[in-house]
Amino acid sequence: MKKFEELTFRDDYMFSAVLSRNLGICKEILEIILDRKVSDVRYVNTEQYFKFTPESKAVRLDVYLEDEAGKAYDMELQAWDEENIAARSRYYQASMDLGLMARGRDYVELNESYVIFICMKDYFGQKRLKYTYENRCIETGIPLRDGTRKIFLNAKGTEGKASTELKEFLDYKIGRAHV
Numbered sequence: 001m002k003k004f005e006e007l008t009f010r011d012d013y014m015f016s017a018v019l020s021r022n023l024g025i026c027k028e029i030l031e032i033i034l035d036r037k038v039s040d041v042r043y044v045n046t047e048q049y050f051k052f053t054p055e056s057k058a059v060r061l062d063v064y065l066e067d068e069a070g071k072a073y074d075m076e077l078q079a080w081d082e083e084n085i086a087a088r089s090r091y092y093q094a095s096m097d098l099g100l101m102a103r104g105r106d107y108v109e110l111n112e113s114y115v116i117f118i119c120m121k122d123y124f125g126q127k128r129l130k131y132t133y134e135n136r137c138i139e140t141g142i143p144l145r146d147g148t149r150k151i152f153l154n155a156k157g158t159e160g161k162a163s164t165e166l167k168e169f170l171d172y173k174i175g176r177a178h179v
Helices: 012-021 023-034 085-100 164-173
Strands: 041-050 059-067 072-078 113-119 130-133 148-154
Touching: 012 023, 012 041, 012 059, 012 072, 023 041, 023 059, 023 072, 023 148, 023 164, 059 085, 072 085, 085 113, 085 148
Parallel strands: 072 113, 113 148
Antiparallel strands: 041 059, 059 072, 130 148
């Protein structure tokens, strides 16, 4: 077990502690990852818990955020090796959607949602800094436009276009040089 003085941003406790206490940092990190402006973050909850039935598998999101536009974000720090990360991201996205949808609401009201994994490993083997997934038609490539995205940052990545800010975030906050 590490002493408090030895903790870095890539330790679960520090990651959650920093993000839960500063909406400005949450917004800045989202803007770096998404490479676009984000409306002000209005809600942050670390360890957001979803369990919908006694028989269903519960999910605990590391850092759950909502912005003023109603978009929902889950930021996960993936510090250990887990091969089922794609299926896990699907379950997390589905859990977020169930949590966002109140009885009686129309599906068109379902807010955009993003699941973001900050990984110490390249799960997709292409050496990219960032992998962004959305649902698309296999035959045509046309996006489904269902408002969901899954983003995987690769701390070991070297390929692909990425902003200077994203590279610096991975280098200095996540410690890419030390992964």
